[in-house]
Amino acid sequence: MGSLGNNLSPGIFRRCSMHLVYTKKRFWLYSFPMIFFYTIFIFVPIAIAFWYSLTNFRGIGEYGIVGIENFINVLKDKLFYRCLSNTLKSTFVSMLISIPLSFCLALLVQKNSLSSTIYRSVLFSPYVMGGIVVGLVWTFILDPSKGFINAALTKIGLENWTQQWIGGTILTPYCVGVITVWTGTGFSILLWLNGIKQISGDILEAGLIDGATKWQQIRYITLPLLKETLKMQIVLGFTGGLKIFDIVQSLTGGGPNHFSETLVSYMYNITFTQRRFGYGMAIAIVEFFFTMAVTLFFMRVTRAEVE
Amino acid sequence: MKNTMKGNVMAAGLAFAMTVSALGGTVVMADENVTIEIWMQGTDTTTIKDYQADFLNANPNITLDFVAGGEATTYMQKVLMAANNGNLPDIIQATCANVLGIPETGAFLDISKFIDEEWMSRFASNAFTLQQEMYGEDTIYGIPDHNEIQGWFLNKAMFDDLGLEIPVTWDEWVSCIDAFIEAGITPIAFGAADTWSRWGFDLFFERYGFIENKEALASKEMKFSDFCIPAFERIDELAKMGAFPSNTSTATYTEALELFKAGICPIITTGSFGLSDLSESEYCDDFIFSWGPEFTDTEYVQNYGTKTCSWTWWVNKDVAEDEEKLNAILAWFKSMSEPSYLQSMVDHSEGLLAYNVDSLDFSNVNGAYKSLLEMAADDYIGVGEMSSYLDPSFEASYWNAVSAVATQTATPEEAAQMLDDAQAAMP
Numbered sequence A: 001m002g003s004l005g006n007n008l009s010p011g012i013f014r015r016c017s018m019h020l021v022y023t024k025k026r027f028w029l030y031s032f033p034m035i036f037f038y039t040i041f042i043f044v045p046i047a048i049a050f051w052y053s054l055t056n057f058r059g060i061g062e063y064g065i066v067g068i069e070n071f072i073n074v075l076k077d078k079l080f081y082r083c084l085s086n087t088l089k090s091t092f093v094s095m096l097i098s099i100p101l102s103f104c105l106a107l108l109v110q111k112n113s114l115s116s117t118i119y120r121s122v123l124f125s126p127y128v129m130g131g132i133v134v135g136l137v138w139t140f141i142l143d144p145s146k147g148f149i150n151a152a153l154t155k156i157g158l159e160n161w162t163q164q165w166i167g168g169t170i171l172t173p174y175c176v177g178v179i180t181v182w183t184g185t186g187f188s189i190l191l192w193l194n195g196i197k198q199i200s201g202d203i204l205e206a207g208l209i210d211g212a213t214k215w216q217q218i219r220y221i222t223l224p225l226l227k228e229t230l231k232m233q234i235v236l237g238f239t240g241g242l243k244i245f246d247i248v249q250s251l252t253g254g255g256p257n258h259f260s261e262t263l264v265s266y267m268y269n270i271t272f273t274q275r276r277f278g279y280g281m282a283i284a285i286v287e288f289f290f291t292m293a294v295t296l297f298f299m300r301v302t303r304a305e306v307e
Numbered sequence B: 001m002k003n004t005m006k007g008n009v010m011a012a013g014l015a016f017a018m019t020v021s022a023l024g025g026t027v028v029m030a031d032e033n034v035t036i037e038i039w040m041q042g043t044d045t046t047t048i049k050d051y052q053a054d055f056l057n058a059n060p061n062i063t064l065d066f067v068a069g070g071e072a073t074t075y076m077q078k079v080l081m082a083a084n085n086g087n088l089p090d091i092i093q094a095t096c097a098n099v100l101g102i103p104e105t106g107a108f109l110d111i112s113k114f115i116d117e118e119w120m121s122r123f124a125s126n127a128f129t130l131q132q133e134m135y136g137e138d139t140i141y142g143i144p145d146h147n148e149i150q151g152w153f154l155n156k157a158m159f160d161d162l163g164l165e166i167p168v169t170w171d172e173w174v175s176c177i178d179a180f181i182e183a184g185i186t187p188i189a190f191g192a193a194d195t196w197s198r199w200g201f202d203l204f205f206e207r208y209g210f211i212e213n214k215e216a217l218a219s220k221e222m223k224f225s226d227f228c229i230p231a232f233e234r235i236d237e238l239a240k241m242g243a244f245p246s247n248t249s250t251a252t253y254t255e256a257l258e259l260f261k262a263g264i265c266p267i268i269t270t271g272s273f274g275l276s277d278l279s280e281s282e283y284c285d286d287f288i289f290s291w292g293p294e295f296t297d298t299e300y301v302q303n304y305g306t307k308t309c310s311w312t313w314w315v316n317k318d319v320a321e322d323e324e325k326l327n328a329i330l331a332w333f334k335s336m337s338e339p340s341y342l343q344s345m346v347d348h349s350e351g352l353l354a355y356n357v358d359s360l361d362f363s364n365v366n367g368a369y370k371s372l373l374e375m376a377a378d379d380y381i382g383v384g385e386m387s388s389y390l391d392p393s394f395e396a397s398y399w400n401a402v403s404a405v406a407t408q409t410a411t412p413e414e415a416a417q418m419l420d421d422a423q424a425a426m427p
Helices: A003-007 A010-053 A068-077 A076-107 A114-128 A129-141 A148-157 A171-200 A199-207 A214-225 A225-243 A246-251 A263-273 A277-306 B001-022 B044-053 B053-058 B072-085 B117-121 B129-135 B155-160 B170-182 B198-216 B229-241 B253-262 B272-278 B319-320 B321-333 B341-346 B368-378 B391-404 B412-425
Strands: B034-040 B062-068 B092-097 B141-145 B146-155 B267-271 B286-290 B304-308 B311-315 B382-383
Touching: A010 A277, A068 A277, A076 A114, A076 A225, A076 A263, A114 A171, A129 A148, A129 A171, A129 A246, A129 B053, A129 B092, A171 A214, A171 A225, A171 A246, A199 A214, A199 B117, A199 B391, A214 A225, A225 A277, A263 B072, A263 B391, A277 B382, B034 B072, B034 B321, B044 B062, B044 B155, B044 B341, B053 B062, B053 B198, B053 B321, B053 B341, B072 B092, B141 B304, B146 B155, B146 B198, B146 B272, B146 B368, B170 B229, B198 B229, B198 B304, B229 B412, B253 B267, B253 B272, B267 B272, B272 B368, B286 B368, B304 B368, B319 B321, B391 B412
Parallel strands: B034 B062, B034 B092, B304 B382
Antiparallel strands: B092 B311, B141 B311, B146 B267, B146 B286, B146 B304
């Protein structure tokens, strides 16, 4: 027995042990629901998907084990890279616009006034709309023939500015990113507002006494203190971007010729339209590890900063 | 008194039997209530329910529980999962192509032994052709729902306005399309956003050698690029001419249908399944059906027409364990071959029927319907759509390749390569 045992009386040792047992019991009691549901709804489906990714399962009937063949095929699949590229384009556009825009809007609506509450509600409302509906609404805005933007440009004599916003080979992923900004900015504003509210009024007041202008307050006080919120915005923006599916599905169906297909819509089509369940699950697993890698990278960066 | 009562009971029984007979229904002598669960594609179950009123009145102990399964991919996803878990409903509605792989697992009941000679005589001659090609001469897993033909509808009045004859050969088609473009009319209503709406183009491939080589293609002895590039080149030619609307890549089939129905575009690819929609148009008497262009630069047979009975009511094998339910299902199936039921389908322009229709009255049907009836009975060789001969994994790639060329996002060679890749991925 080590020095701890030598220095403690048996009574104290017993109480500590009891406390430990008591804490462990409580730990398992409180953790069980979370562990149970996490296992059932997260770990088990991932394990099942991983199992099927090693097979040539076609959705029904007998299937065989093909080892890592599906993964090799994913890495050789030109369409997979096109979808990955589309997904990253949408994600980066979304993050580049959404993060600064939502920060500015958060500064504007941070006051506890009636008008700010109304603005917050209006800005948040697209977030609660279903992706399919959002896609349909934006079809009427972006469609090259019947869409509002091209019609408006034509109306004011700027025909040369009209573009194939969706349905072409170039712009659709970027437009999907813009739509994601529209739907996600409300949530980002909430995150910024939460961060802003954490900043002590004393610090801002001290800045004010020192003669800091409004811009200087934001630049040298608010922004540095919101670093953790910014990191969260980046992680959520990135992982959310990798999951884009329903907007694309209703906007273009991934077409034409997969030029607007995202990783998730490609995986869905491979699995359920083409009935190549094994291959579809391999795509899902590759995407899972990609997302995990990105998340872990950000977590590591965050930890380094904290240390 | 007793005799009077007996007489009343007999009279009531007779009246009931006469009513049932007049309704054309089939009475099932079941002791208990029977509920038949039926899954079907789409979102509307009201129409089909309405048609069953006579049968349900005649068989009050039977309930037909129709469940709408949504659009094709979602629906088949549910069907596959149910079949995989042994949870299929009593009956599912699907095409022969869509259920590929399911009958092989033994999930469906072979009902051939229940179809006697009299019942069989009620069906059209091609009613079971596709099933027999797929599962053998003596196997029947389901009752055909419709006789379906697919190809092109043309607005004859719009052709007449420009003094154009109805085209048959490719060159004639190109001349007509040119004339429409010159007149400022977009010739072909086509929405490539719904990649599946490519029916008329199937015949391009089938006439360039798919039918003659389908076994070699299915067994991978032959590549698609060995024969299909000319078919893609014809689609490419149409796109380059400006035959499709400028927003083809984002337009849906429904939008294309509206353009045709409104008399804006003179040509659309669709089929007999679109008849009830087309019948809503004020121009429906001007619509005529066509098998599409015939090609002179190939040696392959040209008089193919996509006409098969593909949509089928498939029966779950578990139904065999419940005799009462099985009898109820067979009675329902049989009720759908009764003349009164079929006449009601005709009167509501519900497409071509999978039954012998000699006794039905078609005098009141519209022009589009008349044209379909003529084409269904012509001497063109009936074939299935391309994907019905190949593994289900091929279908989506084929649709995508056609729409990619139509939207000019792939060259004919690239599209052919897509089909080769899809073929390589087939088991």
